[in-house]
Amino acid sequence: MAEVRIAPQPIRRADRARQVADVLRHQIHGGAYGDGLPGEPELAAEFVVSRNIIREALAALQDEGLIHRGPRVGTHVAQHKFDHGLDVLLGLQETFDGQEVRNEVRAAATISAPPSVARRLLLEPGAPVVFIERLRYLGDLPLSLDQTYLVPDIGAAVLAHPLETNDLFPLIEQISGQPLGAASLALEAIPADRHSATILQLPGGAALLMLERLTTLADGRPVDLEYIRMRGDRVTMRGNLTRSTP
Amino acid sequence: MAEVRIAPQPIRRADRARQVADVLRHQIHGGAYGDGLPGEPELAAEFVVSRNIIREALAALQDEGLIHRGPRVGTHVAQHKFDHGLDVLLGLQETFDGQEVRNEVRAAATISAPPSVARRLLLEPGAPVVFIERLRYLGDLPLSLDQTYLVPDIGAAVLAHPLETNDLFPLIEQISGQPLGAASLALEAIPADRHSATILQLPGGAALLMLERLTTLADGRPVDLEYIRMRGDRVTMRGNLTRSTP
Numbered sequence: 458m459a460e461v462r463i464a465p466q467p468i469r470r471a472d473r474a475r476q477v478a479d480v481l482r483h484q485i486h487g488g489a490y491g492d493g494l495p496g497e498p499e500l501a502a503e504f505v506v507s508r509n510i511i512r513e514a515l516a517a518l519q520d521e522g523l524i525h526r527g528p529r530v531g532t533h534v535a536q537h538k539f540d541h542g543l544d545v546l547l548g549l550q551e552t553f554d555g556q557e558v559r560n561e562v563r564a565a566a567t568i569s570a571p572p573s574v575a576r577r578l579l580l581e582p583g584a585p586v587v588f589i590e591r592l593r594y595l596g597d598l599p600l601s602l603d604q605t606y607l608v609p610d611i612g613a614a615v616l617a618h619p620l621e622t623n624d625l626f627p628l629i630e631q632i633s634g635q636p637l638g639a640a641s642l643a644l645e646a647i648p649a650d651r652h653s654a655t656i657l658q659l660p661g662g663a664a665l666l667m668l669e670r671l672t673t674l675a676d677g678r679p680v681d682l683e684y685i686r687m688r689g690d691r692v693t694m695r696g697n698l699t700r701s702t703p
Numbered sequence: 704m705a706e707v708r709i710a711p712q713p714i715r716r717a718d719r720a721r722q723v724a725d726v727l728r729h730q731i732h733g734g735a736y737g738d739g740l741p742g743e744p745e746l747a748a749e750f751v752v753s754r755n756i757i758r759e760a761l762a763a764l765q766d767e768g769l770i771h772r773g774p775r776v777g778t779h780v781a782q783h784k785f786d787h788g789l790d791v792l793l794g795l796q797e798t799f800d801g802q803e804v805r806n807e808v809r810a811a812a813t814i815s816a817p818p819s820v821a822r823r824l825l826l827e828p829g830a831p832v833v834f835i836e837r838l839r840y841l842g843d844l845p846l847s848l849d850q851t852y853l854v855p856d857i858g859a860a861v862l863a864h865p866l867e868t869n870d871l872f873p874l875i876e877q878i879s880g881q882p883l884g885a886a887s888l889a890l891e892a893i894p895a896d897r898h899s900a901t902i903l904q905l906p907g908g909a910a911l912l913m914l915e916r917l918t919t920l921a922d923g924r925p926v927d928l929e930y931i932r933m934r935g936d937r938v939t940m941r942g943n944l945t946r947s948t949p
Contacts, residue, residue: 468810471898472836476850477817478896479930483889483915484819505815505829517896520908543789543890546944564714569751571723573730583751590718604722637946643729644789644942646892646912646935650724650763652717662766664910664935666892669729675946684725689892689910696890696942698792700883700921 474513477504481514485523486538486693494524494532522690536691539595543696546640546672548624549593549600556595562620563656564590567609574606577671578679587612591620592656599657601687608680626672629681633674640672644694649686657688664689720759723750727760731769732784732939740770740778768936782937785841789942792886792918794870795839795846802841808866809902810836813855820852823917824925833858837866838902845903847933854926872918875927879920886918890940895932903934910935 468476481500484490494500500511515532518524525533541552550558570578570586578586587607593600605625607615614632615625630636648662657665665686672681714722727746730736740746746757761778764770771779787798796804816824816832824832833853839846851871853861860878861871876882894908903911911932918927 468812468814468834468836472810475896475899476834476836479850479915480817480819487819489819504817520896521893538891543888543942543944546946564718566714568714571726571750573726573733573735588714588722590714590722604725639946640944642789642942642944643786644890644912644940645784645938646910646933647767648910648935650721650766653721662908664892664894666890666912669725687892689894692891694890696789696888698789698886698888700792700885 477514548626550624723760794872796870
């Protein structure tokens with residue numbers, strides 16, 4: 458079976474620290490440690506590495522805002538991340554059923570569709586679209602800043618509903634009289650511009666998970682184009698893939 | 704239909720700039736402008752906004768490393784992003800078929816599995832796993848830094864193959880004699896720690912798209928756990944969702 462034998466390459470110390478940080482990050486998210494992490498000696502034993510490597514890994518997680526460290530209080534989990542599904546199309550309120558999602562409506566107006574928005578919603582360039590910007594809170598902290606473009610007929614009816622507490626998806630289904638069909642989405646990691654960072658209560662340049670999502674009704678008509686900036690330190694998107702298309 | 708009428712809210716200037724930046728970003732990625740963007744007056748007319756707003760939007764895109772601006776040369780696209788699929792489980796080489804993917808193998812060794820790695824690969828804690836770290840290039844620039852843990856039987860055989868040019872997925876299928884089945888994945892946006900940033904040729908704190916992926920064989924056995932740090936400015940993950948589980 459062997460073709461070319463590669464000499465095993467040793468693992469450098471900084472690489473080792475990253476390796477530990479990655480595993481710790483997911484153990485923390487998975488709730489393995491509750492709110493407090495074991496001490497450095499225990500972690501060093503668990504990972505079979507030096508305490509220096511553990512310290513370097515914990516420093517990286519602290520920079521990510523995932524843990525707090527203190528000389529006497531030890532290492533604590535700063536905040537738990539929330540999981541958002543990549544398998545089924547769900548709104549935020551539907552995803553976090555039972556937890557308090559609150560929307561601050563920052564803009565809600567009819568505007569002229571920019572060309573690429575018009576194209577994706579199958580409208581004429583410059584046609585009216587309803588633009589809604591919401592800052593979404595889960596608990597006390599902002600989770601995401603959502604910009605939404607809706608086709609004018611559905612958008613006008615959406616504006617007549619209270620947007621502070623509703624997800625848009627069920628509203629769109631109620632207004633259109635049909636279920637949503639599918640969505641195409643694009644996910645990117647981008648740095649927060651200063652203005653978005655301030656709104657999301659983050660330092661400038663903080664990593665955002667940016668979701669662009671075009672949603673169609675069951676009949677195939679595209680009705681809802683969204684640009685969702687999620688705080689990188691608060692959201693994980695999770696899903697499943699298969700090797701071949703189902 | 705109306706329950707509570709919300710007074711339409713005006714759109715603030717900084718919000719407007721973000722709105723323009725988001726649309727421009729996706730027009731650029733879509734190739735709408737080729738390598739050179741229209742001038743500020745043309746963009747202002749296209750978006751029906753002031754030149755100040757266009758300037759603010761372009762400044763944000765410049766901060767993201769997406770465009771270059773110069774006093775005489777105008778605005779140019781700095782680099783085009785690559786699309787990576789969220790619908791089907793494919794390796795990098797398979798995704799970018801025909802383009803040159805090159806791997807720098809930074810580590811390849813058998814190590815003791817950290818507890819959470821062992822748990823996910825259904826091994827005993829401390830059992831041997833094969834750890835591989837590769838820096839993956841598409842063209843001249845790094846695209847991602849991949850850390851891979853393989854179950855020992857498959858990992859040992861993988862180490863006997865040249866990893867500079869091969870994707871792991873086809874190797875695993877060849878070695879195990881069966882196709883891969885599915886993968887569960889988690890996507891996050893995280894800031895690059897200093898060491899990873901240096902390796903990926905990015906400034907410290909740059910936004911990374913972090914993919915954790917656990918892949919199973921067709922028979923359901925988990926064999927491959929990966930932590931993939933993708934440069935946020937080079938990769939977009941794309942996929943489709945349906946409203947209900949298929």
